[in-house]
Amino acid sequence: MKALKTMALYAVLAVAAVVVLFPFFWMLVTAFKQPGHEFDPQIFPRKPTLDNFRRVFAEFGFLRYFANSLVVAVSAGVFATFFATLAAYAFSFKNFVLKDKIFAVLIASMMVPGLMYVVPQFAIVQKLGWMNTYRAMVVPHLANVFGLFLLKQYMETIPKSLVDAARIDGASDLQIYGRLVVPLSLPVIATLFLLTFQFHWSNFLWQLIVTNKESLYTVPVGLAMFKQAHEELYTLKMAASAVSLLPISLIFIFAQRYFIEGMTQGAIKE
Amino acid sequence: MRRSAFRDNLSAFLFLSPFIVVFAVFLAYPLGYSFYLSLHKVTTLVNVFENLRFVGLENFVALARDGLFRWSLLMTAYYAALIVPLGIASSLLLAVLLHNKLKLHSLFRTAFFLPYVLDLFVVGIVWTFIYSPHYGILNRVLERLSIHYFAEQGFLGRPGTAMPAVVLVNVLKGAGFGMVLYLAALHNIPGSIYEAAEVDGATWWQKLTRITLPLLRPITLFMVVVGVVAALNAFVEVYAMTAGGPSVDVGGKAYGATWVTGYYLFDTFYVKLKLGYAAAMSYVLLAVAVVVSLVNIRVLRPKTDY
Numbered sequence: 001m002k003a004l005k006t007m008a009l010y011a012v013l014a015v016a017a018v019v020v021l022f023p024f025f026w027m028l029v030t031a032f033k034q035p036g037h038e039f040d041p042q043i044f045p046r047k048p049t050l051d052n053f054r055r056v057f058a059e060f061g062f063l064r065y066f067a068n069s070l071v072v073a074v075s076a077g078v079f080a081t082f083f084a085t086l087a088a089y090a091f092s093f094k095n096f097v098l099k100d101k102i103f104a105v106l107i108a109s110m111m112v113p114g115l116m117y118v119v120p121q122f123a124i125v126q127k128l129g130w131m132n133t134y135r136a137m138v139v140p141h142l143a144n145v146f147g148l149f150l151l152k153q154y155m156e157t158i159p160k161s162l163v164d165a166a167r168i169d170g171a172s173d174l175q176i177y178g179r180l181v182v183p184l185s186l187p188v189i190a191t192l193f194l195l196t197f198q199f200h201w202s203n204f205l206w207q208l209i210v211t212n213k214e215s216l217y218t219v220p221v222g223l224a225m226f227k228q229a230h231e232e233l234y235t236l237k238m239a240a241s242a243v244s245l246l247p248i249s250l251i252f253i254f255a256q257r258y259f260i261e262g263m264t265q266g267a268i269k270e
Numbered sequence: 271m272r273r274s275a276f277r278d279n280l281s282a283f284l285f286l287s288p289f290i291v292v293f294a295v296f297l298a299y300p301l302g303y304s305f306y307l308s309l310h311k312v313t314t315l316v317n318v319f320e321n322l323r324f325v326g327l328e329n330f331v332a333l334a335r336d337g338l339f340r341w342s343l344l345m346t347a348y349y350a351a352l353i354v355p356l357g358i359a360s361s362l363l364l365a366v367l368l369h370n371k372l373k374l375h376s377l378f379r380t381a382f383f384l385p386y387v388l389d390l391f392v393v394g395i396v397w398t399f400i401y402s403p404h405y406g407i408l409n410r411v412l413e414r415l416s417i418h419y420f421a422e423q424g425f426l427g428r429p430g431t432a433m434p435a436v437v438l439v440n441v442l443k444g445a446g447f448g449m450v451l452y453l454a455a456l457h458n459i460p461g462s463i464y465e466a467a468e469v470d471g472a473t474w475w476q477k478l479t480r481i482t483l484p485l486l487r488p489i490t491l492f493m494v495v496v497g498v499v500a501a502l503n504a505f506v507e508v509y510a511m512t513a514g515g516p517s518v519d520v521g522g523k524a525y526g527a528t529w530v531t532g533y534y535l536f537d538t539f540y541v542k543l544k545l546g547y548a549a550a551m552s553y554v555l556l557a558v559a560v561v562v563s564l565v566n567i568r569v570l571r572p573k574t575d576y
Contacts, residue, residue: 006372013367017381020442024385026407027396037404087289096282100289111296111563113502115532116552119307119539120300123319141295173281189317202389204506209540210353220391227395235398241392252387256380259387264450 024245033240038234050221052239056165059097062240064215065222068134069201069244072218077197081189088151093163122209136210137218141200147192149266154183154188186200191262194255197249219244296545301556307549314447316542320544339551341525342534345433349530350501352437358493360441361448362486369456379453385448390443394510397439401425401511426511429518429527436507436528440500448496451489459485495566502555502562506534531555 014253030038031052033045040046057063076167090096091103121140130136158181167177183190204220217225223240230236273290281288282559308329310322333339364382368375385393400408403424412420418430425435459482467477483490508514514526526533531551 006370009372010374013372013378016364016367017378020382020385020445023393023396023400023442026400030399038399039402041407041410072530083288086285090282090285092337094282094285096279096286101478102286104352106293111559112297112301113499113507113552113555113559115503115535116304116556117300118535118557119545119548119552120304121296122539123303123307123545124296124300127319139292140296143289143297145293145297148289165568171286173285177285196571198387202391203534204389204391205509220482222390223395228400235383238399244389244392248387248389249384253380256383257377259449260379260383262446263386264454 003235008267009106017166024249027238029247031242032128033235035233035235038238049121051244052235056236056240060222060226060236060240061214062222062243065114065217065219068216069218069220071134072137072203072207073197073200075134076141076200077193079138080142080147082198083142084147084151085185085189085267086177087144087148087180088155089181090172091148091152092155092158093160093176093181094173094195098136110145118205118209121206125210130210132213132216134216137203137207137216138200140206144192144196147196150192150262151185151188153265154185158184186245187258190255191258194258195224195262198251199257201248238243304549304552307546308553310546312543312545318543319543325546330544330549330553332547333550333554338525338529339531339534341520342529342531342553345527345529346501346531348433348506349437349504350498352434353440353500354494354497356437356441357444357448357497358490360445361493362452362490364445364449365452365456369453379446379450381446382449385443388443390440390506391510393443394439397435398426398511401435403427415480418561423516427516429516432512432516432527436511439511440504442508444500448489448493451492452486455486455489456482472478491566492571495562499559501530502559503532504530507534508533509536516535 012169018064029045032050033040033052034049035052037045057066057165091099117140125131125136125140130139133242162180163176165182171179202220204224207218207221208224208264211221219240223237223244226233226240227237307322309324311325311328312318312321314321315324316540332455352388368382371379401407401424403409404421406424409420409424412418420431425431454496464477467481473478508528509528512526512528514529514537516527517524518527531554534550535555538544538551
């Protein structure tokens with residue numbers, strides 16, 4: 001009876017997994033099909049080919065887009081995480097005027113819908129003359145309030161006595177931050193880096209708005225332009241999609257603990 | 271002493287400064303500037319921001335009279351009305367299934383959560399291919415089952431199915447996220463409660479409706495908020511799959527079946543370059559978001575600490 005129940009559970013779970021993952025399976029299968037055979041209903045392509053991937057990189061500039069995505073996502077991840085650790089240190093271990101008020105304003109800003117910022121941020125970027133630069137894609141998103149919140153929560157679990165002892169020994173704030181707090185917070189720093197990297201890898205709307213030069217397209221923007229120009233090249237479109245989804249999928253599979261804990265923390269601990 | 275307090279403040283603000291400067295310039299100032307924009311109109315297409323004309327509340331008055339804007343709010347509400355129950359149901363189902371001691375627990379958890387971290391735009395492109403009319407794989411499967419209803423226009427081309435098809439993509443992508451939240455909550459329910467209920471002769475159904483669901487209430491309310499916020503921010507999935515269409519005839523006017531407010535905002539700003547009107551629209555979105563957040567705080571907070 002128990003074995004039967006377990007088998008039934010596995011069967012239902014397997015069906016659910018197929019439903020959830022089928023699109024990605026179908027994307028991969030199509031990416032290996034010969035152009036013109038994209039609608040063949042076979043599950044596995046008759047004559048699988050790597051040519052779609054080659055053309056996506058060699059003929060359609062996705063190598064460049066991929067490099068742009070990397071530059072944007074890595075630099076945004078590094079700087080947003082760095083700025084958040086600095087600010088979280090101040091909120092966790094320092095007293096300063098208006099501390100609670102400033103924090104309340106930061107938290108309140110989290111209820112503003114992301115779309116609200118698009119028009120005015122675009123105006124600022126244009127006034128600064130930043131259109132078509134990496135700066136424009138990265139800098140407006142370097143104040144990550146959710147990240148600050150995540151780090152502050154973690155840093156507050158570091159015993160105050162440890163920090164006080166270091167201070168009595170004459171350590172400066174910079175030393176306490178760099179030698180004590182940051183090393184002790186590494187897991188959550190890694191989490192925040194991964195989450196910001198993931199966010200910027202997929203920050204399609206903003207990257208579309210601030211670039212109109214092909215040399216600066218990121219992968220999703222390049223894919224959008226490719227889709228407009230070559231609606232009928234399905235096998236190439238699926239190859240480009242696979243190229244775009246692969247890095248995050250791999251990172252997720254190897255570091256899923258960080259992703260899942262980081263992404264659900266705000267919801268559970270609120 | 272006084273000197274050291276001053277130095278303490280100085281050092282704290284030095285630590286804060288990179289974050290606060292970016293916050294002030296790119297998150298706080300934009301809200302004010304957006305309000306300024308909402309009271310202005312674009313007059314030229316060169317040096318747009320130097321040649322704005324003050325028009326007072328004209329944009330807001332126009333919004334109130336704009337049938338397409340009202341339609342977009344209705345479609346946003348429709349989006350929310352679909353994603354909230356479907357999102358809750360799919361997340362809860364997966365969580366209840368996985369909340370059994372299974373050997374492959376973590377494998378399934380990985381599988382269900384994976385789509386949540388992937389790019390919605392790209393996922394939308396992939397689904398567009400799956401939803402294709404005639405030869406799309408989904409239609410092929412349905413034709414095997416002798417369902418020919420979707421062949422001609424596909425799922426995204428029919429006014430009746432376009433919105434559900436778009437929302438379904440987001441539901442399947444996000445189910446793993448809600449699942450993890452529900453799993454954590456299920457894990458926190460002590461087994462002794464169920465044992466006590468069994469002693470009292472409670473049925474499977476009674477245990478579900480009288481114990482499990484009430485204890486999951488905080489997560490469910492959170493999922494409602496997540497769904498509403500997703501509807502307010504809905505743009506990328508619409509851009510990827512339907513571009514606001516297909517067209518529906520509403521009292522002699524052609525509206526888009528997936529023309530949500532987020533898409534209208536993008537169209538107004540990026541395509542039509544009516545920046546003031548788009549800014550006014552974004553203030554309506556903000557008002558809705560603030561109301562939702564306040565309701566959320568009122569309803570959710572006291573219940574979280576059980």
